[in-house]
Amino acid sequence: MPGRIEITLIGIGGIGCALAPFLARYLHSERKGTGEEVRITLVDGDAFESKNAGRQSFEALGNKAKVKATELAPSFPDLSFRAIPEFVTADNLTHVIRPGDLVFLAVDNHATRRLVSRRCEELSDVVLISGGNDFTDGNVQVYIRQDGRDITLPLTRFHPEIAEPKDKSPAEMSCEELAATAAPQLLFMNLTVASAMLNAFYAWRSARLRYGEVYLDIVEGKAQPVARVPSDGASDERRSA
Amino acid sequence: MSEGQLKGVTRTKVAGQPKAQEQVRVLYGVHSLEANLAGRMVADVRQALRQALNISPQAVAVVDGREVEEGTVLLAGQQLEFVRLAGEKGLNVLPTAIV
Numbered sequence: 001m002p003g004r005i006e007i008t009l010i011g012i013g014g015i016g017c018a019l020a021p022f023l024a025r026y027l028h029s030e031r032k033g034t035g036e037e038v039r040i041t042l043v044d045g046d047a048f049e050s051k052n053a054g055r056q057s058f059e060a061l062g063n064k065a066k067v068k069a070t071e072l073a074p075s076f077p078d079l080s081f082r083a084i085p086e087f088v089t090a091d092n093l094t095h096v097i098r099p100g101d102l103v104f105l106a107v108d109n110h111a112t113r114r115l116v117s118r119r120c121e122e123l124s125d126v127v128l129i130s131g132g133n134d135f136t137d138g139n140v141q142v143y144i145r146q147d148g149r150d151i152t153l154p155l156t157r158f159h160p161e162i163a164e165p166k167d168k169s170p171a172e173m174s175c176e177e178l179a180a181t182a183a184p185q186l187l188f189m190n191l192t193v194a195s196a197m198l199n200a201f202y203a204w205r206s207a208r209l210r211y212g213e214v215y216l217d218i219v220e221g222k223a224q225p226v227a228r229v230p231s232d233g234a235s236d237e238r239r240s241a
Numbered sequence: 242m243s244e245g246q247l248k249g250v251t252r253t254k255v256a257g258q259p260k261a262q263e264q265v266r267v268l269y270g271v272h273s274l275e276a277n278l279a280g281r282m283v284a285d286v287r288q289a290l291r292q293a294l295n296i297s298p299q300a301v302a303v304v305d306g307r308e309v310e311e312g313t314v315l316l317a318g319q320q321l322e323f324v325r326l327a328g329e330k331g332l333n334v335l336p337t338a339i340v
Contacts, residue, residue: 215270215271226268
């Protein structure tokens, strides 16, 4: 009997915008062989404005999640699309991320990363693939929980900037603060991170994922994968922190 | 150990240099190097590479997958990673080309 895959993409900005159509195309193509039922939920409380057009592609102005879901649905009628036009918060987290989900996290703030990682730690089975970038470098983290055990490490482990974020999630910011956080980004770096997130997804799907984090630098032309495997006592240490 | 000394150790392999399994592998982001660092403390390596690799003071030191203290003495064959901070938000420092 064909299975069902629930995918949640949080953040439809530079990275999410690059990732979404290729993810949909891949699942559309793969589904022909597997018959899997696929639902993709797009989550973002932000609105697309014309000033973002240099790095982000939307067919209309409006909420990013809604516009992108509406845009993708006709091209991939065998996939189900849903939009949640909200930023992730502690209040909506259990609704946004459900047991068994595969979550792509493409946000630019550590506060949301911590929130999402902590939510995934509560679930028995979940896959979280998180990507972010600075101007010409970035990273992708993969957190996998299976049968109630950490297979790889949560986003917060070894990353104090995520465990104790100094920034705010966009849901906590005023319009002025949101505007002030806008920083120049390079489209190519967004593409590189999106691609690396999809590569991690493919490696996981084909049971060949060998890393928990990968670093990327487009000027150096390098990618450096690193294992992130829980060591004895690591989980206890983390949970008591 | 100065940065120059560390680079000197890692530059070329010559006769008499330690074999790979006697060396310590150091990672920071996409950067990696192998050097004869057995017996050195994590803090020494951080200090030696801090400027060359722009290692954040916040970067956690991890040896063979376990977080360690700065006073940890490295053993041959180990891998030391200074965990680079996650990518956050575009441009932190303007590159010269677009200033």
